[in-house]
Amino acid sequence: MMAKVLMKGNEVIAEAAVHAGCRYLFSYPITPQSELVAYMAKRLPEVGGLFLQAESEIAAINMVYGASSAGARVMTSSSSPGISLKQEGISYLAGSELPAVIVNVMRGGPGLGGIQPGQADYFQATKGGGHGDYHAPVLAPATLQEIVDLMQDAFDIADRYRTPVYLLGDGMLGQMMEPVEFKERAQMDLGPKDWATTATRGDERKVTNSLFLDPQELEEHNHRLQAKYKSIMENEVRYDTYLTDDADYIVVAFGTVSRIARNAIKKARDNGLKAGLIRPVSLWPFPEKPFIDTRDKVKAYLTVEMNAGQMVEDVRLQVEGRSPVYFYGRTGGMIPNSDEIYAQIFAIAGGDE
């Protein structure tokens, strides 16, 4: 067993990707994920891989497209404004059914925004982002250890379903330091990449492509994609709950915010308020079960995000109006603290400000 090591979040993302079999990273410099590419520039050559600094985010995601088409385990990393530039390429990856992992260490927006942590790219990541009918699975770790555990899943899901997958973190996760352990883990059972354009022809030449000029063919292609998304929704939902069994008030939060929410929940419990937490880990597919299990029992939900209210829309869809759903958010790189969240729970419970 490997000992725990103290590492910075961005470096953990990089090392976890290497452990998951990633051998190619194509990225363009952007804060706050800079340590990730610097780490990979040194690390990938040690394992026979390659980091290539692209001339733009657009080029980077298209290099990913080429490397993925060639059958490689490949990743790109960026932060919010850079992820916007990659959307064209992500749509093409989805359309051509090419696996890849896209890391977004989110910062505040819109526009150039700022460089402090944010969660404002939830809509972009979970609702398609680029043009056309597609989804990409989105995994949102809350701790550095969870990055290690989810990175293997991210690459395996990408390969199994031939889809781009997001690892969605934020600047806080990228910059914090925590002890982590890299446990060796078996891959999912994945077949050979017999679709890849490796120029090693077997029976027939290989083509990767997202163009279907015949509308009937394109609809059939879309039906295949939708069937795949249905399978992902059935098999790849991930979430975590904390003290929800007897909870009257459930906080819903993902990523780093969920850790702050836990402290608020402890404080609420100390003050006689039965609070709990639902933490979606896969933001798409969005978990249904923890809401089905609780929505007829709780007095209210409180969604807390570092944005102006994005995941709260998915929470409302799952709650189906059976309980009130409140929202508390901070934006622009401001981080909600546990006292603020506790104050929200206290107010929802009918307490005086």
Add this chain to the structure above:
Amino acid sequence: MELVFQKTTGLTDKPTGYCPGCTHGIIHRLVAEVMEEMGILEDTVGVASVGCSVLAYEYFNCDMTQAAHGRAPAVATGLKRVLKDKFVFTYQGDGDLASIGTAEVVHAAARGENITVIFVNNAIYGMTGGQMAPTSLVGQVTATSPFGRDKTVQGSPIRVSELLATLDGAAYIERVSTHDVPNINKAKRAIRKAFETQKKGLGFSLVELLSSCTTNWGLDPVESLNWIKEQMVPVYPLGVYKDVGGGRK
């Protein structure tokens, strides 16, 4: 009976959708013949771009992928960095390469990516219906320059071969034409040289082929070939712009 001509095995049996008189078909055949003659059809991945040649992945009888508009050199970079011992080429038009994809081709050349770019320059956007391209000639009437390209408004044509030849990573750059048989034969030799450059690992190679667009130029096939010769060649001089491997000039 003696067999005197056979279609190259470098092309599939799929009929192309190109207009009568368009030289894309000739250029496809030249690239395919070179791959067949070098025996590399099973060692090559081609990258189709966006434009009239978007369906090139159905025509070339090798592994193929299809790239977003202008991004073929970046896609080819990803392919080649993984498949170091294989041949990778892109097939791009002038709107794709010299307008929306300018950054990608310049940086692929600057990095000395060991790929081959087949650049088809017909001075117009074909597939979308004859809009002005960055390579359209001054005075050329197009759907989006109805009074003729005015260089004080729309600027002057980009000479891609000359531009890329200034970069250290570019190993072989030649501009050829397709307006008559001697030039078509020269074009084939240039394409062969480009693939040989890649085989030797010398770096980035590009062949710019002056090509026709009968439909959007509004000319018949013979007039179109004459237009290449009389109007395009003076603006886009033919020749070798870079050859680090030495050889023919």
